[in-house]
Amino acid sequence: MAGLAHPGSQTHLFTKLSHQPKKFTPSSRIRMSLQENAPSLAVVGVTGAVGQEFLSVLSDRDFPYRSIKMLASKRSAGKQLTFQDRNYTIEELTEDSFDGVDIALFSAGGSISKHFGPVAVDKGAIVVDNSSAFRMEEGIPLVIPEVNPEAMEGIKVGMGKGALIANPNCSTIICLMAATPLHKHAKVLRMVVSTYQAASGAGAAAMEELELQTREVLEGKPPTCNIFKQQYAFNLFSHNAPILSNGYNEEEMKLVKETRKIWNDMNVKVTATCIRVPVMRAHAESINLQFQQPLDEDTAKDILKSAPGVVVIDDRASNHFPTPLEVSNKDNVAVGRIRRDLSQDGNKGLDIFVCGDQIRKGAALNAIQIAEMLL
Amino acid sequence: MAGLAHPGSQTHLFTKLSHQPKKFTPSSRIRMSLQENAPSLAVVGVTGAVGQEFLSVLSDRDFPYRSIKMLASKRSAGKQLTFQDRNYTIEELTEDSFDGVDIALFSAGGSISKHFGPVAVDKGAIVVDNSSAFRMEEGIPLVIPEVNPEAMEGIKVGMGKGALIANPNCSTIICLMAATPLHKHAKVLRMVVSTYQAASGAGAAAMEELELQTREVLEGKPPTCNIFKQQYAFNLFSHNAPILSNGYNEEEMKLVKETRKIWNDMNVKVTATCIRVPVMRAHAESINLQFQQPLDEDTAKDILKSAPGVVVIDDRASNHFPTPLEVSNKDNVAVGRIRRDLSQDGNKGLDIFVCGDQIRKGAALNAIQIAEMLL
Structure with missing residues (x-):
């Protein structure tokens, strides 16, 4: 999130907040993550604190992807964002946003997840939802990978059907x-x-x-x-x-x-x-x-x-x-x-x-x- | 503590700290607390945060006294302090500080209490000690007045002998x-x-x-x-x-x-x-x-x-x-x-x-x- 979440920032300096979109510095290592046979991603709520951190972590971990949609509210639509040396235009989240998306990372509040989560699943996307909307719903895995990976057994990209997985509260x-x-x-x-x-x-x-x-x-x-x-x-x-x-x-x-x-x-x-x-x-x-x-x-x-x-x-x-x-x-x-x-x-x-x-x-x-x- | 402990200061304003001695504004009501037949007091550690608050609370509660000694370390001795419209010179704490003192309020750290608490008691003073020095000692009352007033039963000014009472940890x-x-x-x-x-x-x-x-x-x-x-x-x-x-x-x-x-x-x-x-x-x-x-x-x-x-x-x-x-x-x-x-x-x-x-x-x-x- 724009300065604050700067991955290299160190302990005692209090990094300033600003709304300038963060420039994710590319490296040869990181550029490898853009791959033709990798999944297509969507980040819902990309301008928020967690949305920006999604990008930061994707970079840090060389997460492979063939495309990435930057989705946010109408207010942010049209703004520019640089991620791994490429420029992206932030798009407004709509019912059509998830065509061809394999994995959608949601962090835009419970009501957005409640409405657009099932829309994405219907389009065949696997939604990882950071809101509280679905956490306690039966049949929806609530997962901390180090703790209960077994809860999402069988859910994989490429099965040809969507699914919803909930991220627990912080x-x-x-x-x-x-x-x-x-x-x-x-x-x-x-x-x-x-x-x-x-x-x-x-x-x-x-x-x-x-x-x-x-x-x-x-x-x-x-x-x-x-x-x-x-x-x-x-x-x-x-x-x-x-x-x-x-x-x-x-x-x-x-x-x-x-x-x-x-x-x-x-x-x-x-x-x-x-x-x-x-x-x-x-x-x-x-x-x-x-x-x-x-x-x-x-x-x-x-x-x-x-x-x-x-x-x-x-x-x-x-x-x-x-x-x-x-x-x-x-x-x-x-x-x-x-x-x-x-x-x-x-x-x-x-x-x-x-x-x-x-x-x-x-x-x-x-x-x-x-x-x-x-x- | 000069400003910080200002009794009238209100919630959301963050009052500044400084080392200027606080001026305790007198009122006709407060002036009544200086009484000929009241006990003589000593405040040990008067320049500290709690020491300054002792003065503030004595004022607020019209605590009666006939005299008050302002005691601190050698470093502060000689400095001036105004309390209830009177000027006081801060005195260095010594073995002779407690002659004629009825009640001594201590807040100058455990080692000062350990050394000078018994000295004050020997001189006939009742010591109320804010340090941890004596709290767990058998026979020394550890008192919260609303909780266990019975623990200090029988200890009164004018009995002609000293005593030590410990103030619990905050x-x-x-x-x-x-x-x-x-x-x-x-x-x-x-x-x-x-x-x-x-x-x-x-x-x-x-x-x-x-x-x-x-x-x-x-x-x-x-x-x-x-x-x-x-x-x-x-x-x-x-x-x-x-x-x-x-x-x-x-x-x-x-x-x-x-x-x-x-x-x-x-x-x-x-x-x-x-x-x-x-x-x-x-x-x-x-x-x-x-x-x-x-x-x-x-x-x-x-x-x-x-x-x-x-x-x-x-x-x-x-x-x-x-x-x-x-x-x-x-x-x-x-x-x-x-x-x-x-x-x-x-x-x-x-x-x-x-x-x-x-x-x-x-x-x-x-x-x-x-x-x-x-x-």
């Missing part, structure tokens, strides 16, 4: 990347999750508002509140998702329900409190785990160290643990503060602290890993 | 202000706490560093890291307290141990994960509670609404819950997101979200409420 992906390897070893009975969620989860405009508000507050001016109804700079608040009748907000219930579906375990108990913190683009989560089988902290560390897509940052002597900044623009989810929970008997409880890039593994990367499995 | 005070009324009703068996701690907990210099770093990062410069070894602006990290051999940090173990002492319940189970977030002066805590007796959420709300020092902010329809900004410079601890925990059977679990001003109720106000009980 908080769920980040949580389960760390919890699943432990779950597979000792079976999680209950999880208590408290989140520290970045601005990026509410999109590029929210990130800009956090930056703008911070500048205003530092200048002694009242903060501009368009995306959020209250001051976000130097503040935090309960996640802005609607509150349900049980008192949980929708973001929290996603963690509860998606975990059950992904683990295929209707009995796992989950509670969550989701909080937005004034951080730009990576989420953190404090996770308390209760296991059926004993699991000591050294074994837990070893399991996590060898888990795909996970990196352990747990240096007690130098007080070095995962931070949002350190995982920004990174693929791996970082886990630290791994310790036996003193409040549970025996070796059946652990506390861990997890950070993951919300736009990358929490959204775009996971979707493209799903797409890679389709090839 | 995170413990804020947690127990909310948890205790529920504990008294349904008995807490286990608490899982995740904190969102402000810069103020590390002192005025940390607050200044957060502001400086934020300016630097917004200007694209590398952040100055003096107090913390890493970027704090737009980032968060595991609390900087030393990590113990069990993997918990000292801040977390304070929550575990102080809760047991304050509740006089060695069996209560507590686990905590303490995280620093880029917020200026109020802490937040996500608390998961497990009770012995059933407690539904409506009863819990009613109990909290009538609890002293607690305010309930729990408007689900408008998504209005406690925030650090809303409690900054406020006395009450705010509780919201009160809901039945879906991951526990029956009505024996609750999730709550709590915010409290770390410098005020988390430190200075609690200490002065203790001092009020001595009169």
